[in-house]
Amino acid sequence: DTAVSQTPKYLVTQMGNDKSIKCEQNLGHDTMYWYKQDSKKFLKIMFSYNNKELIINETVPNRFSPKSPDKAHLNLHINSLELGDSAVYFCASSQNRDEQFFGPGTRLTVL
Amino acid sequence: KNQVEQSPQSLIILEGKNCTLQCNYTVSPFSNLRWYKQDTGRGPVSLTIMTFSENTKSNGRYTATLDADTKQSSLHITASQLSDSASYICVAPNRDAGNKLTFGGGTRVLVKP
Numbered sequence A: 001d002t003a004v005s006q007t008p009k010y011l012v013t014q015m016g017n018d019k020s021i022k023c024e025q026n027l028g029h030d031t032m033y034w035y036k037q038d039s040k041k042f043l044k045i046m047f048s049y050n051n052k053e054l055i056i057n058e059t060v061p062n063r064f065s066p067k068s069p070d071k072a073h074l075n076l077h078i079n080s081l082e083l084g085d086s087a088v089y090f091c092a093s094s095q096n097r098d099e100q101f102f103g104p105g106t107r108l109t110v111l
Numbered sequence B: 001k002n003q004v005e006q007s008p009q010s011l012i013i014l015e016g017k018n019c020t021l022q023c024n025y026t027v028s029p030f031s032n033l034r035w036y037k038q039d040t041g042r043g044p045v046s047l048t049i050m051t052f053s054e055n056t057k058s059n060g061r062y063t064a065t066l067d068a069d070t071k072q073s074s075l076h077i078t079a080s081q082l083s084d085s086a087s088y089i090c091v092a093p094n095r096d097a098g099n100k101l102t103f104g105g106g107t108r109v110l111v112k113p
Helices: none
Strands: A004-007 A010-013 A019-025 A031-037 A043-050 A053-057 A064-070 A073-078 A087-094 A106-110 B004-007 B010-014 B019-025 B032-038 B045-051 B056-059 B062-067 B072-077 B086-094 B100-103 B107-112
Touching (some): B004 B086, B019 B107
Antiparallel strands (some): A004 A019, A019 A073, B032 B086, B062 B072, B086 B100
């Protein structure tokens, strides 16, 4: 199936831990994104990579570090997790600035 | 400030009925206006993308309208089905910011039998 996939779908962890979320797209797109959807359901861009280069870096804590080993993958590593990091994180991809295709989301719960 | 505001926040309709969702945006300069459908527990899926020159666009039972002068858009759902229960999100890219998307808060639609 051609799609954007994320793992894991659910992530429950203790405050202070470090965790990673993986994203892969097989659509051949050159741009990938990470979004955070909070409890009020607003989606906010966190990062965007184009051909493995960072092009959008919103004001997020530096505990969040994206890594793009190749243009089909964009992983998100989070250090020293805090309660406020609990949210659903969506990966997306697009060809240039065209329509974005979203992954299924990763629900992160920090206890 | 670039903003996208949607109304109502939520609505309940009976299966088979029509409904209209509203979106006001202040994103400038305008690039295009997008509507996404987000089912519970899933990622958003694009329904329509409208450019400045388009004032109406349909995707099956979904019809979006755009008034670029008043910066308003609407999404009309015809003959609603249970599977239409979802959040509908209005989105506007900011052309000056690398087409970064500004999302509305969504309208949660519940279709009841």
